[in-house]
Amino acid sequence: MIQLLIEANHYFNAELSTYFENIAEGEWFSVATLLAFSFAYGVVHALGPGHGKALLSGYLLAHPKLKTSHIFRIGFFIALVHAFSALVLSLSATYMIHASATKLLRDVTLPMTQVSGGLILLMGCWILFEVVRSRRDVEKVDTKKELSVIILSGIVPCPGVMTLSFFAMTLGELYIGIVAALCMSLGMGLTISLVGFVTSRLTHLSMIQTQPLWFWVLRVIGAVMVIGIGAVLVGFSGARSF
Amino acid sequence: MSFRLLFLLIFTSIFSGLWAHPHIFIDVKVVPETDKITISWAFDAMTSAMLIKDYDTNKDKQLDSSEIAFIEKDHFKPLGEFSYFMRLFDGKKEIEVHKTDTFHATIEKKRLVYTFSIATPSFKMYELRFFDPEMYVAMILKPEALQCSKPFTCKVQGYDADFYYAYKAMVSH
Known part of the structure; x- marks a missing residue:
């Protein structure tokens, strides 16, 4: 399964490079294929474990009454913010501060991860407080x-989007790079949303619905998951040295 | 899908690593010899473009000796902290690799290629395992990339190590 995930990511990464190079050489008919592959790359890229899906899962367990449309909205917006922060960083590095792409990736990712981890931790504590307080009344959950x-x-920039956008800029295809990054984020959003949807179904199981205690325990677990994700991100050692 | 399986999936998604999907792809080549093992890494095209932009300072699409020396110091050597994404296995335990020799870097067909060597271990059978436990970097060793000649016999095998995927070059002489 993991091998398949790696090979699929490798395949789409290589194909996207080729399509970008073709476009840079004037083969404009490759644009449609490039965008389709960017979307597919996003779907595959988000299939691996990641903090966005874990955070969303924890949040949905703690808030079982969210509608499916809300879940998909959250999932897609997480992916869009994830890609948008990467794009802002890439563009700023290239056109404003003229910084090294690789150094930026390694210097910025760690502090942003830790700061967002701290905030997630605080948010998890708040969710836990609310879940405990509103034990008998799910509807009151904010x-x-x-x-x-x-x-x-989403705020921690996606290294995949940064690499893709830097590559596009290197070839002088900035605008196509931005559109490809957005397509990639839509693909990631689909995967994140589907993971969130599956998680939310957990709270609809009859054994959960008919047992208020189980229902409440599940919500507590969700809140604890959010705290756990925050703690792990705060303690992130920054092994990402590339 | 059972309740327990769903829970397992969710918790696995947290504890199996927050970044556990690859962003950088390195095609590895291994040449076992009597006194050394020569290893080369070919970075994927996107990562190559980023690194070349940083390190080909005179923008001549070639790497001269001063650029190579800087790459070694600034980019390659710091990866020793991660055992250069490989471990030697003597049949009992995995041994980290911190010493490398004869580093060289080139640009081949727009891809950045690092070549370096490590000392051949004293044991007659060994495995050289390639992986990043956090799976941020995907180390890929295909059978044709293990170049073996007498007196060595070699085999490549990929294996799933629960939280990451690894390739190993099994060498005996």
Whole structure:
């Protein structure tokens, strides 16, 4: 399974490089294929474990009454913010501060990960407090934290999008690179949303629905998951030295 | 899907690593010899473009000796902290690799290639395992990339190590 994931990522990464190079050489008919492959790369890229999906899963367990449309909205926006922060960093590095792409990736990712981890941890504590307080009344759970979930899980820039956009800029194809990055983020959004949807189905199982204690325990577990993700991100050692 | 399986999936997604999907792809080539093992890494095209932009300072699409020396110091040597994404296995335990020799870097068909060597271990049978436990970097060793000649016999095998995927070159002489 992991091998398949690696090979699929490798395949799409290599294909995208080729299509970008073709476009840079004037083969404009490759644009449509490039964008389709960018979307597919996003779907595959997000299949591996990641903090965005884990955070969303924890949040959804703690907030079982969210509608499916909300879940998909959160999932897609997490991916868009994830890609957008990567694009902003890439563009700033290239056109404003003229910084090294690789150094930026290795210097910025760690502090951003740790800061967002700290905020996620605090948010997890708040969710846990609410879940414990509203033990008998699920409806009272505040669902306005959607925006926090989206920003906190998406704000760490996606290295995949940064690499893709830097590559496009290197070839002088900035605008196509931006559109490809957005297509990639839509692909990631689909995967993240589907993971969130599957998680939310957990709370709809009859054994959960008919057992208030189980239902509540599941919500507590969700809140604890969010705290755990925050703690892991805060303690992130920054092994990413590339 | 059972309740327990769903839980397992969710918790695995957290504890199996936050970045556990590859962003950098390195095609590895291995040449076992009597006194050394020569290893080369070919970076994927996207990563190559980023690194070349940084390290080909005079933009001549070639790497001269001063650029290579800087790559070694600034990019390659720091990876020793991660055992250069490989471990020697003597049949009992995995041994980290911290010493490398004869580093060289070239640009081949727009791809950045690092070549270096490590000392051949004293044991007659060994495995050279390539992996990044966090799976941020995918080390890929295909059978044709293990170049073996007498007195060595070699085999490549990929294996799933639960939280990451690795390739190993099994060498005996």
